[in-house]
Amino acid sequence: MSLLRVENVTKRFGGITANQDVSFSLGAGQIVGLIGPNGAGKTTMFNCIAGYAPPTSGDIWLNDKKISGYSPEQCAHAGIGRTFQVARTFTSMTALENVMVGAFLINRNVAKARHSAAELLDFVNLGQFKDKPAGSMTISEQRRLAVARALAVKPKLLLMDEVMAGLNPTEVKETVEVVLKIRDQGISCLIVEHVLEGIMPIADAIVVLDYGKKIADGKPAEVSNDPKVIAAYLGDE
Template sequence: MALLEIDAVTKRFGGLLANHEVTFQVDRGEIVGLIGPNGAGKTTLFNCISGFFPPTSGTVRFDGTDVTGWPAERLVHRGMVRTFQVVRTFPDLTVRENVMIGAFARTNSASAARKIADEVLEFTGLAPRADVLGANLPIAQKKRVELARALATGPQLLMLDEVMAGLTPAERVQAIELIRAIRERGITVLLVEHVMEVVMPISDRVVVLDSGKKIAEGPPQEIAENPEVIAAYLGEKYRPRQEEAGEG
């Protein structure tokens, strides 16, 4: 059953068409990768889905409800939360306090928020850093704090915007393991990434954008062999000729 349904979503900024009639869905329990070259419209689409600005046209449905144009805070209380490509850790708060901010979406009690935060910190491997100020963390841990803060809201759908960007290969492996563990907790994941090698191993399905349009959707192996996807990432000269692709 679909948890998130995107139906013909279009976003214009004046004369710029950032997304054009994008349609796909994310089923409960899936990890879906949303990929595309730089400038493909991935983050714009994320913003339309997650309430940071409304689509120009089209529909966003979440858990069976039309949530098109809902503000982000309302969606968080409904069970949809996202992280940001640019890390937004509160530098003057501790790691625990950063995560507690997310927990306040579920409770008005400071003690309850602290309990939720400590459980999430344990789950994400951040417990040893609980009392460290956000400003004193390396980028990989800042990204993990933002992810932990999102988890503390108790989401049904976790939307991750380039959570792997800037990480070392070893840190990427750890992040992939954490995303799989999140799915095992029953949380559905929609993951935006620019690097195909990162998103392919963990995605059940992959949606590909190019110039604001969806150009492909399917299992990772099928997407990796898709001529349009190869051309979008590597350039037109890499597109197989029709006879070579067995279509001539």
């Protein structure tokens, strides 16, 4: 059974159709890449799934629960964690406190939040920054910090929005290793990414959006040879 099912989702902002009749699914323990040119509707799809912008029509299911129309907090409780395209790091707070903010979404107990935040920092290889201000960390480290914060809601599904953008090849490799570790914990990952060399080798499937519509959905090798994808996206590279 699919963990996530997106069924015929359309999202309009006034006259703009950001997502049009998009359907795809993601199985438990899978890594799925959501790619497409700028403005294709990827972040809007994340916002629909995570409760930030309910679909205009269509439905979203997590396991057997219909979550379309849920608030972001309800989505977090249902098992969806997310990072944002622009990292929302609290730069003057320590790395630990940043992750505790995520933990508080599901549990208000300070000692428990502190404990799970410390574990998560170790998990994303940032244990040494525990008591350092987040503003002192590199962009790559701040992205992993955002991943740790999203993991603090103990998600079944983690949505990652461009966590590899602007990173050098070593940093991309470090981030990919963290994504694989997350998947190995049984957490499914839906990843919006322009850094194709990061996502293509690790994805079970790739969904391609173009002008709000899904134009391809399949294994990375199939999708990257699809003429529609080459024309719409890879041809732009």
